Amino acid sequence: MAKLYYDHDADLSMLKGKKIAVMGYGSQGHAQAQNLKDSGLDVVVGLRKGSKSWDQALADGLEVTTVAEAAAQADVIQILVPDEVQGTVYQQEIAENLKEGDILVFSHGFNIVYSQIVPPENIDVILVAPKSPGHLLRRMYQQGMGVPGLLAVHQDYSGKAKDYALAYAKGIGCTRAGVIETTFKEETETDLFGEQTVLCGGVSHLIMAGFETLVEAGYQPEIAYFECLHELKLIVDLMYEGGISMMRYSVSDTAQWGDMTVGPRIINEATKQEMKKVLAEIQSGKFAKEWILENRAGRPMFNSLAKKGKEHPIEKVGAELRKMMPWLQK
Ligand SMILES: NC(=O)C1=CN([C@@H]2O[C@H](COP(=O)(O)OP(=O)(O)OC[C@H]3O[C@@H](n4cnc5c(N)ncnc54)[C@H](OP(=O)(O)O)[C@@H]3O)[C@@H](O)[C@H]2O)C=CC1
Numbered sequence: 001m002a003k004l005y006y007d008h009d010a011d012l013s014m015l016k017g018k019k020i021a022v023m024g025y026g027s028q029g030h031a032q033a034q035n036l037k038d039s040g041l042d043v044v045v046g047l048r049k050g051s052k053s054w055d056q057a058l059a060d061g062l063e064v065t066t067v068a069e070a071a072a073q074a075d076v077i078q079i080l081v082p083d084e085v086q087g088t089v090y091q092q093e094i095a096e097n098l099k100e101g102d103i104l105v106f107s108h109g110f111n112i113v114y115s116q117i118v119p120p121e122n123i124d125v126i127l128v129a130p131k132s133p134g135h136l137l138r139r140m141y142q143q144g145m146g147v148p149g150l151l152a153v154h155q156d157y158s159g160k161a162k163d164y165a166l167a168y169a170k171g172i173g174c175t176r177a178g179v180i181e182t183t184f185k186e187e188t189e190t191d192l193f194g195e196q197t198v199l200c201g202g203v204s205h206l207i208m209a210g211f212e213t214l215v216e217a218g219y220q221p222e223i224a225y226f227e228c229l230h231e232l233k234l235i236v237d238l239m240y241e242g243g244i245s246m247m248r249y250s251v252s253d254t255a256q257w258g259d260m261t262v263g264p265r266i267i268n269e270a271t272k273q274e275m276k277k278v279l280a281e282i283q284s285g286k287f288a289k290e291w292i293l294e295n296r297a298g299r300p301m302f303n304s305l306a307k308k309g310k311e312h313p314i315e316k317v318g319a320e321l322r323k324m325m326p327w328l329q330k
């Protein structure tokens with residue numbers, strides 16, 4: 001079993017006295033900056049002028065400045081702008097503001113693994129990747145809990161890079177749940193694979209296929225929504241708490257029988273073979289090249305597919321039903 005690191009393995013004092021710049025204030029940035037601040041660390045948020053995140057970061061009690069200025073002030077620089085712009089932001093605003101002994105941090109290894117960012121040799125380069133969406137990273141931290149994370153060292157100029165990574169992981173709450181040491185390559189490839197085939201790509205398309213099948217057969221869309229999407233959270237919550245066995249224990253034997261006998265017809269050997277092809281495309285760099293070029297072309301396919309997704313009938317039905325659930329209203 002992999003060795004996991006917990007709170008007692010991490011020394012937060014490694015980061016005391018260091019200025020930590022969190023570049024970006026989105027899903028991960030807002031969570032990590034606030035968690036680090038609540039952990040007693042000295043944080044500044046780096047954003048572009050006119051950023052829609054600027055006022056929110058100020059309202060959350062954080063110091064905010066431009067990316068370049070934050071990089072110039074900082075000893076620790078966490079890059080949490082979108083993967084597809086990190087290379088440009090690094091080149092234009094961070095690189096010239098790095099000094100010997102700085103610590104460059106990522107929460108996804110994409111830009112290092114695919115050489116979009118090539119740091120100078122006289123700094124530490126580490127990865128601390130929460131295995132969670134940012135908003136849950138923040139919520140769990142505030143509730144005294146944490147989400148698991150991964151850490152990796154790409155460059156260890158100081159000889160203490162792993163200790164800095166552990167301290168950072170503790171600062172954002174990941175050592176509460178457990179942190180596994182990995183490599184930038186393993187984190188990047190497994191994260192891309194997971195988000196494409198299971199977490200986002202797999203689940204969303206499974207839900208939509210189930211919803212479409214029921215609606216096209218004439219069943220009420222509201223029932224299809226509750227059955228294929230809304231209840232999924234409750235089922236996954238059980239697996240989150242106690243594995244697939246806990247879910248199977250809690251659902252009816254009728255459901256478990258269907259799970260075990262029909263499930264393999266839906267997710268089958270052909271699915272597994274396609275998953276292997278997806279992994280190969282990630283490992284070869286084919287996916288990364290397509291994503292980088294899509295952004296350079298102005299995201300024509302991304303924008304078209306995103307619009308189509310927002311127009312899917314399940315989104316309309318779901319929005320109406322969620323309006324009747326006050327606990328879901330932000
Ligand atoms: N989303 C997640 O839960 C996870 C993300 N990650 C990784 O974290 C990193 C950040 O992703 P995520 O938090 O999703 O990003 P988001 O898209 O949620 O947030 C991006 C932030 O960067 C700012 N930004 C965008 N463009 C620029 C720019 N050119 N210059 C300066 N600031 C800019 C945005 O502010 P504004 O547009 O207002 O200027 C926003 O505050 C990525 O490497 C991602 O892979 C890792 C684990 C999970």
Ligand SMILES: CC(=O)[C@](C)(O)C(=O)O
Nearest residue numbers: 130131132133191195199
């Ligand atoms: C939340 C997470 O880790 C993802 C799905 O990989 C991502 O948002 O990049």
